[in-house]
Amino acid sequence: MATTFLSFSRLPFDIRSQIWALAAYPRLIHVRTTPKPGRFEGHRFAGSDRYFASMIPQAxxxxxxxxxxxxxxxxxxFFTTLPGDSETRYIWVNFNEDMICLEHHNLYAxxxxxxxxxxxRFTVPTGREFEDWAETFTRFTSSRFTQFTVLREVHLAISHDMHFWGATAGSYGVCPIDNVRFLDIQTGLMLTKAQIELAEEWESQKGWLVQNMDDIDEELWSFSGYPFIELCLEVE
Structure with missing residues (x-):
């Protein structure tokens, strides 16, 4: 089987340009940010006060x-000039398709x-840092995303307490809530807010257990008055 198409260059330009556009696929761009000397990541500074780097190869x-x-x-x-470097470094990004991923939660970066x-996509902190961060984040969620004026999809990478996010409220700026996903880093499970609420209701009513998968419809019918059944319909 031939692995090259030798007549590609003879195709009309409009067709070639469409092929090049379709050949671009969504990527996860993991961006590392490092404050310049005298700065620290917790504060909001201009981009010129940070170094940016990514290990992802060029497309x-x-x-x-x-x-x-x-x-x-x-x-x-994400232009960066390191101390002693004469050339400016940068990352090639397709903002229409690529997902920008932070290994921390400071969106100001x-x-x-x-x-x-x-x-x-950003990473939710753990431990005591999570307790301090979560209170302000859940109370002022929308304000954390005001600078993202074309945002259409958000993923929160979570390593523990996935159920916590079912009870949160607030918007994610201009991003539709249906396009917000909660990713369990340990299992790879990705849920919407409605699905987390459904799981919480099932846990409280059924202890995560299904007595008999063959009779699952009857089990659901027996709890037809509970809110989690209504959530089932929404998720479906």
Missing amino acids: ELMHVCQESRQLAPYQKA LDPHAADIQRL
Whole structure:
């Protein structure tokens, strides 16, 4: 089977440009942020006060040919000049499809491209830091996302207390609540807020147990007056 299409260059330009556009796929762009000397991550500073880095390799389209590089939907972002370096470093990003991932929860670190980011994932803290952070985050959720003016999808990476998020309220800026997902880092399980609420109701009513999978419809019918059944319908 042939692995190359030698007549590609003879295709009309409009078709070639569409092929290059369709060849770009969504990626997880893990961005590391480091405050410059004299700064620390907890505060809100301009992008020039941080260093940015990512281990993700450049997208394949950037290495195919000159035309693919010119037409690929990527732009230079997260510019960084390290001490002693004469050249500015950057990350190639397709903000329409790529999800920007932070290994921490300080969203202010992304201020330089807050108006560009459409898909965002950040990591929820643990331990005592979670207790302090969660109270203010859940009370002022919307204000944490005001700078993200085109945000359409949010993932929260969570390592414990997944059930906590079923009881939270508030909006995520302009991002629709149906596009907010809660990712269990340990299991890879990803749920919506409605699904977490459903799981909580099932735990309280049934202790996570299904007595007989063959009779699951009867079990649900027997609890038809409970709120979690209504949530079942919403999730379906």
